[in-house]
Amino acid sequence: MSDKRTELKVSAIRRGTVIDHIRSESTFRVFQILNLEDVKDQVYLGTNLESKKLGKKGIIKISGKSFVSSEINKIALVAPEATLIEIEEYEIVKKEKIVPPDTITKIVKCVNPKCVTNNQNVETKFNIVTDYHGQMKLVCHYCEKSMTQKDIFFI
Numbered sequence: 001m002s003d004k005r006t007e008l009k010v011s012a013i014r015r016g017t018v019i020d021h022i023r024s025e026s027t028f029r030v031f032q033i034l035n036l037e038d039v040k041d042q043v044y045l046g047t048n049l050e051s052k053k054l055g056k057k058g059i060i061k062i063s064g065k066s067f068v069s070s071e072i073n074k075i076a077l078v079a080p081e082a083t084l085i086e087i088e089e090y091e092i093v094k095k096e097k098i099v100p101p102d103t104i105t106k107i108v109k110c111v112n113p114k115c116v117t118n119n120q121n122v123e124t125k126f127n128i129v130t131d132y133h134g135q136m137k138l139v140c141h142y143c144e145k146s147m148t149q150k151d152i153f154f155i
Contacts, residue, residue, distance in 0.1 A: 010044055016063040018085040024048050026079045027058025033074045076100040100128050109153045112145040
């Protein structure tokens with residue numbers, strides 16, 4: 001019998017948020033869109049971790065951070081399978097699967113250069129739909145141009 005450690009232990013956070021069950025390929029994008037490189041508190045990022053549900057997953061722990069709805073909507077667009085876990089005094093106080101909203105406003109730029117939102121002072125608005133392949137798409141409310149997760153550019 002070996003006494004070798006086979007797991008990495010990461011310190012628990014006293015207060016903050018954990019974003020779990022991020023697809024590995026989306027982990028760094030979530031980190032980027034939330035501007036976590038500017039956070040002064042403890043941030044833990046793990047990617048390509050074993051997951052029964054996803055095969056490989058990412059996880060991000062942010063100490064001292066709660067998310068507002070616009071940030072949760074950004075996460076939902078990049079990692080719709082993720083779970084948000086709120087921590088208080090080292091205990092889980094809330095755990096919920098992220099659910100993309102039906103519509104999204106003001107946080108994504110339309111890919112159509114001729115769209116009214118790119119040429120006038122009009123806030124962007126998108127309907128979120130699922131195509132026949134089960135892929136999430138954003139459809140512009142004004143020009144009806146659709147885009148995939150790869151095409152999303154956050155404002």
